[in-house]
Amino acid sequence: MTSPEQFTGYAAFEQQHDVFNLKAHTYIPRPFTEKDVDVRILASGICGSDVHILRSGWSQSKYPAIVGHEIVGEVVRAGSDSGHQLGDMVAFGAQCDSCGSCETCKNQLENYCRKKWTATYQGSLGKGAYTQGGYADYYRGPGRFAIKFPKGLDPVTHCSLLCGGVTVYAPLKAYGAGPGKRVGVVGIGGLGHLGLQFSKALGAETYALTHSASKEKDALALGAKKVIVTKDQKAVLAEYAGFFDIIICTSFQPNMPLSSFYLPLLKPRGNFILNGLPEEDLPPMKPQSILGKSLTGSLIGSPAEIEEMFEVAVKHGVKPWVTTYPMDKAGEAVTAMHEGKARYRFVLVPK
Numbered sequence: 001m002t003s004p005e006q007f008t009g010y011a012a013f014e015q016q017h018d019v020f021n022l023k024a025h026t027y028i029p030r031p032f033t034e035k036d037v038d039v040r041i042l043a044s045g046i047c048g049s050d051v052h053i054l055r056s057g058w059s060q061s062k063y064p065a066i067v068g069h070e071i072v073g074e075v076v077r078a079g080s081d082s083g084h085q086l087g088d089m090v091a092f093g094a095q096c097d098s099c100g101s102c103e104t105c106k107n108q109l110e111n112y113c114r115k116k117w118t119a120t121y122q123g124s125l126g127k128g129a130y131t132q133g134g135y136a137d138y139y140r141g142p143g144r145f146a147i148k149f150p151k152g153l154d155p156v157t158h159c160s161l162l163c164g165g166v167t168v169y170a171p172l173k174a175y176g177a178g179p180g181k182r183v184g185v186v187g188i189g190g191l192g193h194l195g196l197q198f199s200k201a202l203g204a205e206t207y208a209l210t211h212s213a214s215k216e217k218d219a220l221a222l223g224a225k226k227v228i229v230t231k232d233q234k235a236v237l238a239e240y241a242g243f244f245d246i247i248i249c250t251s252f253q254p255n256m257p258l259s260s261f262y263l264p265l266l267k268p269r270g271n272f273i274l275n276g277l278p279e280e281d282l283p284p285m286k287p288q289s290i291l292g293k294s295l296t297g298s299l300i301g302s303p304a305e306i307e308e309m310f311e312v313a314v315k316h317g318v319k320p321w322v323t324t325y326p327m328d329k330a331g332e333a334v335t336a337m338h339e340g341k342a343r344y345r346f347v348l349v350p351k
Contacts, residue, residue: 003038003077009066009136010330016054018338022331025064027132029140030125034079037143039090044134044327045070045160046346048190049094049277051338053122057279062122068134068348069094069120070162072155075146082143089155090146093162094300096120096131097142108304110145111170135330135348147306152314160320160345161194161313166301168195168248169309171273172202174298175246179203184228184244184265187251188215191275193321193344195248196222198309201316209247218343233261242267252276259289268292322347 011025032038050067052058071092078084097118098110105113118124120141121133133139147162149155158165168191177183183204185195192208199206200223208219208227216227230236241264249262249272256262263272274297285295301309312318321344325333333346 003040003138003140007132007136007138007140009132010327011064011066011132012054013064015056015061015063018335020054020331020334020338022135022334024328025066027064029132030129032077032079032140034081035142035144036079036140037075037082037084037090037146038077039071039073039092039139039141039146040076041071041073041134041137041139041350043072043156043159044068044136044348045162045164045322046333046337046342046348047094047163048337049163050334052277052279054334058277062130065122066132066135067121068136070159070164071120071134071139072149072159072162073139076138079143082146084143084146089149091149091159091162091306092120092134092139092141092146093166093306094120096123096145100144108302111300111302135327137327137350145303147303147310150310150314153310156324156347156349157320157322158313159347160190160322161309161318162306163300164190164320164345165194165198165313165318166306166309167191167275167298168250169198169312170301170305171248171275171296171298172198172204172246173305173308175271175273177202177204177246181205181245182207182243184209184247185224186210186247186249186262187276188219188222189251190342190344191250193218193222194318195250195275196224197316197318198312199223199248201312201318204246207244230261233257237261237264240265244270246271246273248273248275250275252278254280255283258283258295259285263289263293263295266293270294271296273298320345324349326351
């Protein structure tokens, strides 16, 4: 059992728009080191970040671009310093390397490393080289970011936890979601449907906040105590002002009513956590709206947080709702994702 000299994935060769044209692309990965593992990919989740990168939405992307950072697979080559053995089931999330020596890395917050934050795809390898992602047959990365995948989870069903899951789990845990706390989850989509499950798993009283009642049945099945339809903001404020300890926002729209609506829903010392990273700037805010409140964001999760999240998922039966596509239909799947057709995550699997 070993890996080939060349890997093959499905890449964009130029900036994409509303229809994603991904073509087979064979490339030579960076030289293998004794700290690395090669993984034969069994499942690769599709994340909203993939759409942004393929479209050069956040900044100019590098092409050809093979995206995908919710990877589960089998180790087929293991360096002597990788911490893994042949046959191990491992997972890579959105980050594949960090400096390992700065204060944040030493405190198991590698996802905030400022010296050597390397993305699983589009990450800098020096001299113009960059990482390619999981819409492929194999992936090569440092073993310390290859998280052992629990036997109690299914690679296809649960690969979406590697980004979509930990992106909501990490801030919920960090900001105290648990018994005696009220959590509101804004947006019932790829992140939100996992936010509801993890909030409930942590013991919080959990509410879904959505503009439309069309997903009410789903939200209740996912763990929401109640679904609050936010279309009539005045009516919602009349009943729920100062109600929530935490609001985790998994969606974003232009002119989002932070000052006039969402922040007033928080208790004093409450936290509003923005998980969705928009391509637009945040709307202007009145300083008075943040008095006694915190507005923050959260970036994926560290390897330790991913391991902890896996334990919670196994214990409490957290389960992404997924639809699978064969790997060679990656372009079709991303197009459907961009059109909002996922209920609630798409996963690519080998043919």
